[in-house]
Amino acid sequence: MKKIIHIDADCFFAAVEMRENPNIANLPVAVGGDPNKRGVISTCNYQARVFGVKSAMSSAYARKLCPNLLIIPSRISLYKQYSDAMHAIFSEFTPYIEPLSLDEAYLDVSESEDFSGSATLIAEEIRDRIHREIGITVSAGVAPVKFLSKIASDWQKPNGLFVIPPDAVMSFVDPLPVRKLPGVGQVTAEKLARYGIYTCLDVRTYGLSKLIRQFGVFGRRLYEMSQGIDNRDVQARSNRKSMSVEHTFEHDVERLEDLMPELQELIERLTLRYSKLDSSYSIHTYMVKIKFSDFSQTTIETSARTRGVIDYESFARLVNAGWHRERKSVRLLGVGFRFKLDDVEQLLLPFGGDFPDEDSTQSE
Ligand SMILES: [Mg+2]
DSSP states (O other), X not given: OOOEEEEEETTHHHHHHHHHOGGGTTSOEEEEOOGXXXXXXXXXXXXXXXXXXXXTSBHHHHHHHOTTOEEEOOOHHXXXXXXXXXXXXXXXXXSOEEEEETTEEEEEOTTOOGGGGOHHHHHHHHHHHIIIIXXXXXXXXXXXXXXXXXXXXXXXXXXXXXXOOGGGHHHHHTTOBGGGSTTOOHHHHHHHHHTTOOBHHHHHHHOHHHHHHHHTHHHHHHHHHTTXXXXXXXXXXXXXXXXEEEEEEEXXXXXGGGGHHHHHHHHHHHHHHHHTSOTTEEEXXXXXXXXXXXXXXXXXXXXXXXXXXXXXXXXXXXXXHHHHHHOOOEEEEEEEEEEEEOHHHHHTOOOOOOOXXXXXOXXX
């Protein structure tokens, strides 16, 4: 029996913008295109949703629904940074991570020994750390299979956790509307409704052979999902080229020597994460990132001297050199590696991705 966690940030782009600018946190906020240039809403916060604003809606119409809506042009490279920080936290718990988008991922924690292997506690810890360290909220679903974990993460959104333990799978799926299943869009849902199929229990009652006749291969898949079966593994990307951990100080750190205790801790976290990777990853480069109190940022790298041995001195020298570039108080310190992947490994990159919905709606 597997333990899968699906993590999904709440109104991600808008949440990042609110985090970056706390002054707008209580306003209706959307990230999207210019209403005067046929722009479209990409994400909006919950204050905006009260007015009926939704993803994929035209910005002009959104503004009509909510005249005070603040529409911010999207800043993907910023969202990417938040996404990387989330993934850095994920990978402290498991190397089996399948990203679905910038703010969504499956984690297989079946082999994880953290919290005595409790996926529920791991999910709570991940949610808590993302909130504390990154400043946004995520929702999580825990289940024995992928598709149920994804449905579960949506169940208590926003900022929620929902767990479907193995012995509750059948009672969860029985009344589950088919529209919630991956691959069932509006068209398929309407077709199913014509056969009187609205829930997973209806799917099972209808029977496998008739489903295959009406829906082909997907009929079998439907029948499996209606029993909570999903044999897809979490497809960990093995093409990771780097790994890093970072820490944002509660109070900016003024003196260089006061960074060193944190450096020690970061290196330990990095080492722990590195130890969970397979042996094909050899460390090629050390990296240090320093963000100063004025939000300026510097990164500095050096070749790793000894393969596989993590040496504190090299990192300390990087921190020293990086700090001297600005000599200001420090807001964030990060350390990381770049890897040199075996050539064979490069050729075996797995395909990731989830079942595409026939009319997939933008995920929040
Ligand atoms: Mg999301």
